[in-house]
Amino acid sequence: MHSLKRRCLTLIEMMIVMFIIALITGVLAYRYTGSLDESRAFKTKVAIERLSTILNLKAADDPGFADNVSTEWQDVVVNSPLVSNPKDLIKDGWGQDFDVFVENNTIYVHSQK
DSSP states (O other), X not given: OOOOOXXXXXXXXXXXXXXXXXXXXHHHHHHHHHHHHHHHHHHHHHHHHHXXXXXXXXXXXXXXXXXXXXXHHHHHHXXXXXXXXXXXXXXXXXXXXXXXXXXXXXXXEEOOO
């Protein structure tokens, strides 16, 4: 009579497999987080360039705008025909409002991150 040998996974083998899966997941999550930060930084850089261009065009069209730029810049973005989605341009990649200020008759846009 043939005896059937059943091989079951031991607790140690299961723990090793779970450790390997957790290690792979951790590496992938770390790489994914780095990609998210890079994409947020890129979005912020592009938004700063667009926002600066729009606000400087408005200042060239209306010289008095530069005096009130820190309080009125969001209204300009919302009402600008150059912007299709103003909510994306008002905040940086991390969801923080941009800092807009005037120095030497030039409008600067800055992000906290």
